[in-house]
Amino acid sequence: MTHELVEQLFGKALANPILDRMDDAASLELEGRIAFTVDSHVVTPIFFPGGDIGRLSITGTVNDLAMIGAKPLYITAGFIIEEGYLLSDLEAIVASMKTAADEAGVKVVAGDTKVVERGAADGVFITTSGIGSIPSGVNISGSNARPGDAVIVSGTIGDHGATILSRREGMVFEVELKSDCAPLGGLVEEMLAASHGIHVLRDPTRGGLAATLNEIAISSGVDIEIEEEIIPYRGEVRAACELLGLDPLVLANEGKLVAFVAEAEAKMVLEAMRANRYGIDATVVGHVAKVESSRPRVYARTLLGSRRIISMPTGEQLPRIC
Amino acid sequence: MTHELVEQLFGKALANPILDRMDDAASLELEGRIAFTVDSHVVTPIFFPGGDIGRLSITGTVNDLAMIGAKPLYITAGFIIEEGYLLSDLEAIVASMKTAADEAGVKVVAGDTKVVERGAADGVFITTSGIGSIPSGVNISGSNARPGDAVIVSGTIGDHGATILSRREGMVFEVELKSDCAPLGGLVEEMLAASHGIHVLRDPTRGGLAATLNEIAISSGVDIEIEEEIIPYRGEVRAACELLGLDPLVLANEGKLVAFVAEAEAKMVLEAMRANRYGIDATVVGHVAKVESSRPRVYARTLLGSRRIISMPTGEQLPRIC
Numbered sequence: 001m002t003h004e005l006v007e008q009l010f011g012k013a014l015a016n017p018i019l020d021r022m023d024d025a026a027s028l029e030l031e032g033r034i035a036f037t038v039d040s041h042v043v044t045p046i047f048f049p050g051g052d053i054g055r056l057s058i059t060g061t062v063n064d065l066a067m068i069g070a071k072p073l074y075i076t077a078g079f080i081i082e083e084g085y086l087l088s089d090l091e092a093i094v095a096s097m098k099t100a101a102d103e104a105g106v107k108v109v110a111g112d113t114k115v116v117e118r119g120a121a122d123g124v125f126i127t128t129s130g131i132g133s134i135p136s137g138v139n140i141s142g143s144n145a146r147p148g149d150a151v152i153v154s155g156t157i158g159d160h161g162a163t164i165l166s167r168r169e170g171m172v173f174e175v176e177l178k179s180d181c182a183p184l185g186g187l188v189e190e191m192l193a194a195s196h197g198i199h200v201l202r203d204p205t206r207g208g209l210a211a212t213l214n215e216i217a218i219s220s221g222v223d224i225e226i227e228e229e230i231i232p233y234r235g236e237v238r239a240a241c242e243l244l245g246l247d248p249l250v251l252a253n254e255g256k257l258v259a260f261v262a263e264a265e266a267k268m269v270l271e272a273m274r275a276n277r278y279g280i281d282a283t284v285v286g287h288v289a290k291v292e293s294s295r296p297r298v299y300a301r302t303l304l305g306s307r308r309i310i311s312m313p314t315g316e317q318l319p320r321i322c
Numbered sequence: 323m324t325h326e327l328v329e330q331l332f333g334k335a336l337a338n339p340i341l342d343r344m345d346d347a348a349s350l351e352l353e354g355r356i357a358f359t360v361d362s363h364v365v366t367p368i369f370f371p372g373g374d375i376g377r378l379s380i381t382g383t384v385n386d387l388a389m390i391g392a393k394p395l396y397i398t399a400g401f402i403i404e405e406g407y408l409l410s411d412l413e414a415i416v417a418s419m420k421t422a423a424d425e426a427g428v429k430v431v432a433g434d435t436k437v438v439e440r441g442a443a444d445g446v447f448i449t450t451s452g453i454g455s456i457p458s459g460v461n462i463s464g465s466n467a468r469p470g471d472a473v474i475v476s477g478t479i480g481d482h483g484a485t486i487l488s489r490r491e492g493m494v495f496e497v498e499l500k501s502d503c504a505p506l507g508g509l510v511e512e513m514l515a516a517s518h519g520i521h522v523l524r525d526p527t528r529g530g531l532a533a534t535l536n537e538i539a540i541s542s543g544v545d546i547e548i549e550e551e552i553i554p555y556r557g558e559v560r561a562a563c564e565l566l567g568l569d570p571l572v573l574a575n576e577g578k579l580v581a582f583v584a585e586a587e588a589k590m591v592l593e594a595m596r597a598n599r600y601g602i603d604a605t606v607v608g609h610v611a612k613v614e615s616s617r618p619r620v621y622a623r624t625l626l627g628s629r630r631i632i633s634m635p636t637g638e639q640l641p642r643i644c
Binding site for chain 1: 326343344345346347348349350351352355356357358359360361362363364385386387389390392396398399400401402431432433434435436437438439441442443444447449451452453454456463464465524525537541636641642
């Protein structure tokens with residue numbers, strides 16, 4: 001497998017007029033404010049139920065752009081490939097990127113490949129960077145949560161993390177676990193069209209809902225209280241967590257978002273979300289409160305009324321999850 | 323070394339108001355046409371005379387933007403780090419990125435780090451993506467070379483490639499070889515201010531001048547003829563090539579560019595280049611001609627008048643050169 005062969009493979013699979021120009025940089029027309037982001041992907045296994053590193057690399061970057069309210073538009077991809085990695089697997093990965101990019105309405109406009117010797121990388125790593133345009137008037141940030149805001153999750157929690165982990169452990173369930181890996185640009189666009197009261201959007205990837213809520217609490221200087229029993233989970237995720245002794249709140253998600261919305265607008269936003277295939281199970285799971293103790297905290301309340309602190313997960317519970 | 327520790331290290335070293343917001347994507351104000359590019363860096367050794375992977379990751383991306391005439395502005399960086407890699411080395415790499423970014427006038431606005439287990443990567447890999455703004459009226463592309471154009475190189479050829487290779491071979495010269503690794507955004511800006519007759523800009527990295535000239539010949543559908551004896555080389559590069567049996571024309575450069583300029587403007591462009599520290603040795607080394615045979619070719623002419631074809635380097639002469 002030569003470097004040229006790989007570049008041809010990618011150029012062909014991802015072809016579009018901008019990529020085809022093959023200059024050192026792509027030239028694009030954009031208007032207004034721009035969102036710009038990056039994510040490196042090192043997931044293992046590279047292929048998993050519900051996706052693969054290719055799909056993940058597109059949806060991860062698309063979702064990061066969408067989480068500040070931007071319309072995802074263009075992607076670059078840097079590939080680091082271990083010498084001897086199967087060409088047919090690379091083809092499958094790039095085809096999967098193309099499918100995800102088409103679904104998300106984005107174009108891959110520049111790419112780079114580096115082949116390293118056997119043993120210097122583990123299969124393939126993909127770093128994607130993305131740009132999108134931020135519609136005027138949109139101001140979404142992790143620091144915008146306000147007391148009274150409703151906390152909405154867009155669907156079941158923990159699917160991606162439970163899938164990757166159970167694969168690694170070689171576990172098989174009767175109902176197969178599947179990653180939720182999906183592009184959320186369309187969902188966000190419909191939410192923004194439905195309401196001007198969306199303050200925060202965040203995709204709970206590494207560290208799961210626990211990390212995301214803690215980050216928002218700290219950025220915004222607020223407390224967050226969630227009702228533990230109403231958070232939606234798939235039965236098989238719950239089963240996997242029980243077997244493996246895991247807390248689903250720290251498991252990564254790759255096709256879910258958390259929205260903080262002005263209370264009066266929550267119903268409207270929820271309706272808009274449920275009309276989208278990636279928001280069917282959207283649920284209000286909690287609310288924002290003023291800081292109660294010396295620093296911002298996230299609390300989980302049970303049906304019986306007891307309350308516990310959800311702390312920031314420390315270290316990396318699941319390395320190479322994305 | 324935890325993932326959080328590394329993120330703190332990067333956030334501190336590269337601090338700026340946009341990066342500090344820590345949202346999923348950076349929000350930027352830009353006007354007009356945008357250039358967008360990506361490069362993965364896997365160079366070994368990670369530290370080399372004249373630079374390191376950190377400096378290279380910034381200058382490589384800055385230069386790709388400059389080569390379509392864009393003013394480099396913002397960078398994202400995705401780090402893939404092998405568990406156990408020295409924290410002090412990471413600090414040195416990030417400090418070096420900061421120095422290069424300051425020199426180039428760009429900001430690192432978003433970053434991502436993934437730590438993989440020992441043996442799953444070789445030290446550290448950095449993928450940088452960059453955006454820049456293309457001034458109105460600028461139209462630089464590898465497909466714009468025209469018969470009659472002067473071919474200018476900005477300085478000595480082969481410095482980076484010869485440095486990396488001799489390090490790997492454990493060779494020591496009396497005069498130390500040094501990579502030319504440098505940001506060329508300022509040089510390009512001054513060239514564009516001096517003349518509207520610049521048709522092509524390209525940095526001859528992987529595959530060296532031989533690959534770059536062949537790519538331009540094919541993209542533009544022209545022949546290119548260069549005078550082999552007037553191409554500037556450092557004595558120590560020439561010596562290394564003789565010892566190792568290498569052709570300096572295929573060695574990578576990381577702080578040089580090739581410009582194709584309308585003949586009447588060549589003198590003005592050359593003067594502007596020589597006034598910049600990265601263009602002091604700029605030299606006209608050849609010219610563009612109409613295609614002579616059945617397909618575009620690059621020729622080297624010797625002082626004695628003989629002529630040979632410079633073919634596209636096949637395969638990767640020097641893997642992990644950048």
